[in-house]
Amino acid sequence: MRFRRAGTLLSYWQDGEQVFHNYAQRRCVAANDSARWLLDQLGDWCSREQLLALLPGYAPDSVDQAVRDLLAQGLLVAEGSPEAALDTAITEQWAPWLPDAGLHFSTKDTAYVNRDSSAELKAASLPDSPPPPSYKSQPGLPSIALPERQAAQSAFQEVLLARRTHRRFSERPLPLATVSQLLALCWGVTGHAETPTFGQLPLKTSPSGGARHPVEVYLMALQVEGLAAGIYHYHPLEHRLAALNVAASPELAARYCADQRYTGQAAALFLMTAVFPRTMWKYHKARAYRVVLLDAGHLGQTFCLTATDLGLAPFCTAALKDTLIEHDLGIDGVSESVLYVTGVGYPV
Incomplete structure (x- = not known):
């Protein structure tokens, strides 16, 4: 099996940690220095033997476990897998609009509130803070009253x-x-x-x-x-x-x-x-x-x-x-x- 770094990754800092977001798989995970180094090495398809050669000081079992973890977290994709096919399709077909339009994929299949439960709906929809104003005013600027809207004059x-x-x-x-x-x-x-x-x-x-x-x-x-x-x-x-x-x-x-x-x-x-x-x-x-x-x-x-x-x-x-x-x-x-x-x- 060969694997490589997912092409649909964005990275940003959150709460003092570097986070990797796979917007195709909708997974977010914090990465340590070792994981970042490994991801940097795996921009192209790499076999297990090639990876072991890059990491001569590590036991094969620990390298295998690291690869399994990175695959499970969506940071790597395995050659021939559905995840790799989706990754390739997005990075090739959406190339003109990436990474900005990764928003499209990261917001798919959102978990929605159960609308049959009024308590759950209220808890999810109504925060403790008051809602923002429904209308924007311009205090201090000259105000001009407009004529009243007339009744409908056409179909x-x-x-x-x-x-x-x-x-x-x-x-x-x-x-x-x-x-x-x-x-x-x-x-x-x-x-x-x-x-x-x-x-x-x-x-x-x-x-x-x-x-x-x-x-x-x-x-x-x-x-x-x-x-x-x-x-x-x-x-x-x-x-x-x-x-x-x-x-x-x-x-x-x-x-x-x-x-x-x-x-x-x-x-x-x-x-x-x-x-x-x-x-x-x-x-x-x-x-x-x-x-x-x-x-x-x-x-x-x-x-x-x-x-x-x-x-x-x-x-x-x-x-x-x-x-x-x-x-x-x-x-x-x-x-x-x-x-x-x-x-x-x-x-x-």
């Missing part, structure tokens, strides 16, 4: 004022035509723009940085008339659904959304992923990662407004079981990763 303004996040839904199923409208108006291609540098670019109802449109959407149909319960990928240009081999259920929907049970009571969920190479191709700095997140946010608001206009009850959530969703969608979690989920039903 759009009425929709904007009516938008709310819903967590209760009726048992009424959604017509397939309504789901089709949601998909077309939120994620569908509405036209094309010809550019001299980048050629033909798709246009949609939400803005996208550089018109790269990295966000894909997968429909999780739970109660959609004329559509079997399941997960489907939406093609935004052809306006078609491709069925994935996943048996959707209210229980699975709740699991996807960090065990928020209300999500399983919706008629349909829309799972948004990002295909990062689309944006990386044009933007080579890690700041573009922010743009991908903004793109998903634009789509979430477009969805909520469109659903409200259709008389539906929308919600959106970023509390997700990333790895579970990515496994079921058949995506690798590196070049394409889940970001955001919206859902809808009829209001109670």
